[in-house]
Amino acid sequence: MPDLTSDLFSHASTQNIKAEMRQLAAEIERHNTLYHTQDAPEISDAEYDALFRKLQQLEEQHPELADKNSPTQKVGGQRQGAFGSGKHRAPMRSLGNAFAEEDVTDFLDRITSFLRLEKTPEIIIEPKIDGVSLSLTYQNGKLVRALTRGDGETGEDVTANVRTIANIPQQLRRGQFTSDGFPDDIEIRGEVYITQADFEKLNNAQAAAGDKVFANPRNAAAGSLRQLDTAITAARPLRFLAYSLPPVPSFTLLTETTVLLFLHEAGFETPAIEKAANRAELLGIHNSWKTQRYTRVPYAIDGLVYKVDDRTLQNRLGELARTPRWAIAHKFPPEQATTVLEGIDIQVGRSGKITPVAKLKPVHVGGVTVSNATLHNEDYIEQRDIRINDTVFIERAGDVIPKVVSVVLDKRPAGSKKFIFPHECPACRTRLMRLEGEADWRCPNVAACPAQRQAFLEHFVSRGALDIDGLGEKQLAEFVGLGWVRTAADIFRLGQHREQLQTLEGYGEKSVSNLLAAIEKAKNPTLPRFIIALGIPNVGEATANDLARHFKTWQAFSAALAQPDAAEVLTNIEGIGPVVAQSIISHASEPHTKALISDLMDAGIDIQASAVQPRRTGYFSDKTVVLTGSLSALSRDEAKARLLQQGARVTNSVTAKTDYLIVGAEPGSKLKQAVKLGVAVLEEDKFLEFLG
Numbered sequence: 001m002p003d004l005t006s007d008l009f010s011h012a013s014t015q016n017i018k019a020e021m022r023q024l025a026a027e028i029e030r031h032n033t034l035y036h037t038q039d040a041p042e043i044s045d046a047e048y049d050a051l052f053r054k055l056q057q058l059e060e061q062h063p064e065l066a067d068k069n070s071p072t073q074k075v076g077g078q079r080q081g082a083f084g085s086g087k088h089r090a091p092m093r094s095l096g097n098a099f100a101e102e103d104v105t106d107f108l109d110r111i112t113s114f115l116r117l118e119k120t121p122e123i124i125i126e127p128k129i130d131g132v133s134l135s136l137t138y139q140n141g142k143l144v145r146a147l148t149r150g151d152g153e154t155g156e157d158v159t160a161n162v163r164t165i166a167n168i169p170q171q172l173r174r175g176q177f178t179s180d181g182f183p184d185d186i187e188i189r190g191e192v193y194i195t196q197a198d199f200e201k202l203n204n205a206q207a208a209a210g211d212k213v214f215a216n217p218r219n220a221a222a223g224s225l226r227q228l229d230t231a232i233t234a235a236r237p238l239r240f241l242a243y244s245l246p247p248v249p250s251f252t253l254l255t256e257t258t259v260l261l262f263l264h265e266a267g268f269e270t271p272a273i274e275k276a277a278n279r280a281e282l283l284g285i286h287n288s289w290k291t292q293r294y295t296r297v298p299y300a301i302d303g304l305v306y307k308v309d310d311r312t313l314q315n316r317l318g319e320l321a322r323t324p325r326w327a328i329a330h331k332f333p334p335e336q337a338t339t340v341l342e343g344i345d346i347q348v349g350r351s352g353k354i355t356p357v358a359k360l361k362p363v364h365v366g367g368v369t370v371s372n373a374t375l376h377n378e379d380y381i382e383q384r385d386i387r388i389n390d391t392v393f394i395e396r397a398g399d400v401i402p403k404v405v406s407v408v409l410d411k412r413p414a415g416s417k418k419f420i421f422p423h424e425c426p427a428c429r430t431r432l433m434r435l436e437g438e439a440d441w442r443c444p445n446v447a448a449c450p451a452q453r454q455a456f457l458e459h460f461v462s463r464g465a466l467d468i469d470g471l472g473e474k475q476l477a478e479f480v481g482l483g484w485v486r487t488a489a490d491i492f493r494l495g496q497h498r499e500q501l502q503t504l505e506g507y508g509e510k511s512v513s514n515l516l517a518a519i520e521k522a523k524n525p526t527l528p529r530f531i532i533a534l535g536i537p538n539v540g541e542a543t544a545n546d547l548a549r550h551f552k553t554w555q556a557f558s559a560a561l562a563q564p565d566a567a568e569v570l571t572n573i574e575g576i577g578p579v580v581a582q583s584i585i586s587h588a589s590e591p592h593t594k595a596l597i598s599d600l601m602d603a604g605i606d607i608q609a610s611a612v613q614p615r616r617t618g619y620f621s622d623k624t625v626v627l628t629g630s631l632s633a634l635s636r637d638e639a640k641a642r643l644l645q646q647g648a649r650v651t652n653s654v655t656a657k658t659d660y661l662i663v664g665a666e667p668g669s670k671l672k673q674a675v676k677l678g679v680a681v682l683e684e685d686k687f688l689e690f691l692g
């Protein structure tokens with residue numbers, strides 16, 4: 001008898017797989033609409049990518065079950081119908097994604113063997129701007145039409161709105177590639193984006209006006225571009241960056257590099273590029289961008305794009321349905337996710353600042369599990385109408401504390417209530433205060449609030465401050481509980497409790513000796529560390545170093561603060577502005593601070609004088625230098641390090657105190673400022689020459 005069970009079984013599992021694929025496809029289509037048409041995503045890009053990959057994998061494993069209308073075969077989303085439409089000259093494709101290093105290896109192997117080359121062809125690397133793709137048509141150098149990507153074949157006609165974007169030329173500029181005139185019809189593609197700084201400003205303004213808050217700069221750019229009222233688009237801080245020029249027979253450019261040169265001289269902003277000859281170089285460049293993704297460019301990027309530089313090879317490699325074979329996007333680890341806000345805790349900071357903290361259903365973001373995120377302050381919660389049990393977008397950008405960005409309103413459970421911000425301190429029940437014009441509530445019980453004391457003690461012993469090994473949250477709470485530590489100065493008197501310490505759980509003779517030795521060592525802090533340990537609002541490591549360099553000794557510093565001209569003296573120090581100066585002066589004048597400092601001195605603290613900076617030689621020694629634009633020979637970090645080695649001060653903004661502005665490619669407003677103030681400007685070659 002034939003064995004029917006395995007057939008039956010495989011029939012059933014085929015049904016299951018098919019159902020799963022259908023469900024995934026429907027889910028992806030739904031998110032496509034939310035993302036592309038409504039600019040109101042319910043899941044993060046990474047969560048979307050995961051669904052997409054799952055469907056792709058199932059289709060690869062079961063090609064016979066794959067639907068030819070699957071979302072994996074399409075680009076983008078449906079059009080809304082509010083705008084006119086236009087057909088793209090050539091389909092606007094998407095890019096394949098590489099997440100792991102092996103995906104990059106596969107990509108390189110694939111192109112190299114496809115082309116039957118001995119080694120990898122040269123790859124050009126660009127940042128992958130997280131914006132909205134746009135296609136611009138220029139006829140005889142004049143902008144005539146702008147289309148969104150739409151479904152890849154047909155896009156929405158947003159010409160009127162695009163004409164309001166200031167850095168899109170209405171008329172192309174002539175240059176070396178167009179000495180014989182402009183091609184009669186070319187298409188230029190790129191990304192509409194909003195810088196990170198403009199995005200935050202826009203979101204704050206939207207929130208304050210009770211308008212929609214965007215989950216990320218991409219949604220904000222998409223929403224702004226597709227306004228029916230052109231005046232609204234015009235008021236949004238949209239920018240455009242050009243990165244591609246689909247081939248035109250009458251206007252041949254041989255490499256992507258020359259395409260970017262042409263676009264740049266025609267008047268477009270273009271991306272910074274790098275080149276790589278092999279896998280190791282690509283991965284090295286990816287790594288270095290990953291750590292600089294927030295500092296190197298002002299816009300959000302979610303990865304790098306690798307393109308075969310040679311356009312003849314690109315043409316040979318050709319395209320797949322959705323994506324070209326000659327390019328790939330190598331993504332960075334995701335930094336946004338959605339999760340459920342399970343509760344809101346109120347945290348009391350070391351100087352009484354109250355911060356609402358979101359308690360989240362734990363979620364994986366960029367390799368760590370996040371279960372807490374900041375909600376900043378009362379207005380932030382109120383304006384974004386963030387409620388307990390809401391599904392929220394959270395973001396963990398680099399080393400920054402995770403924050404709640406926005407709410408997925410469609411997922412709000414019925415009957416949810418607004419969060420009522422407390423009016424008394426959760427630790428000491430003192431009535432909270434909020435000064436006119438300030439965003440934060442404070443607990444005014446500076447001298448006795450146990451939560452403030454605990455937070456201050458933790459800060460005082462932390463790595464960046466006095467760095468006392470063996471003392472942390474738990475130990476401090478225990479010693480406070482035992483009555484041994486009331487102020488930070490009591491830490492230096494813990495030796496009086498040596499015998500009792502040895503009887504505590506988890507301590508032995510050796511660990512007590514180690515702890516007391518670490519405390520003893522902390523009695524001789526350097527000046528900047530001591531300044532940091534004081535926990536002055538707005539004073540971090542950089543400011544503490546500036547102060548220490550200027551005053552050299554604690555005595556000189558504290559004496560200066562007692563003088564009537566303290567504010568003037570402080571603001572004359574490079575890097576210190578009026579807000580920080582005021583913060584330092586008022587902190588120093590508080591009775592609580594004075595008591596603490598005299599207590600610390602009594603306990604035997606002896607602050608080291610700052611070593612006199614060795615005189616350094618070099619062209620830039622003792623000069624104040626600002627860098628702008630991208631240098632081709634050095635990274636920004638290396639240029640800065642080399643300047644510092646010579647004893648230069650490297651600052652961020654051009655002022656009358658600046659000695660030199662070093663300009664690389666695409667300098668920004670700093671160059672204008674330097675010219676206005678008559679600051680000496682050095683171009684890269686001169687800079688390298690002087691640097692030696």
Ligand code: IVH
Binds near residue numbers: 128131327
């Ligand atoms: S090239 C045929 N270069 O990423 C591929 N795209 O995920 C043409 N993007 O649709 C695209 N930065 O909207 C290219 N430097 C860059 C990019 C870039 C961002 C966007 C673009 C594309 C999407 C694919």
